[in-house]
Amino acid sequence: MTRSESGDADATAEYVIVLDVLRHGRQGDGQRRFDAEPIAYALGESDFRLLELTLVEDADVSIGDRLVVSPTADREAIQSVEEVSYDDLSNTATAEVEYVVEDIVEANEQRFTDFYNDAQPITLRLHQLNLLPGIGKKLRDKILEERKRHGPFDSFEDLQERVSGLHHPKDVIVERIIDELQDNDVKYKTFVRNDG
Incomplete structure (x- = not known):
């Protein structure tokens, strides 16, 4: 199931985005190329888990496809799902x-x-906002003061306009997620689900 139409999908379905497809499996895994099962690397939309999907033969899956990986869902293209680390990804996937x-x-x-x-x-000494790259004590206090005085932020643009010094709030979030994906030793995982 690729590129689900909105409204038809199960609200509890777990979706991933395909990062790479290896039609002949991993190189150097000891199997002969024609015997290896096709695999894909994917990233979870909601929890940013990195997954290796073993695909059925002739699965119509491409980079950028949105797939359902929930165990209870109809996974017609996927045989199995395994969590992997950033270091396990192919060069294309990274x-x-x-x-x-x-x-x-x-x-x-x-x-x-x-x-x-x-x-x-x-x-007592550490705030969730301080986990974001480039947000120190001063910028954190500006964000907290602004949301206290004028209410919640509506968008990244609203954040940028209301908090001087916070130039790219979206990029800050993206950088933190990438850091959490790349480093298994990050103490506080805010966005990436950590089952380990």
């Missing part, structure tokens, strides 16, 4: 990650604007 993350953040702007609206302290 090149696609940033573009796909940008697209997801842009398509879900309210979700990520709400992060700025709802961010709370983690400890």
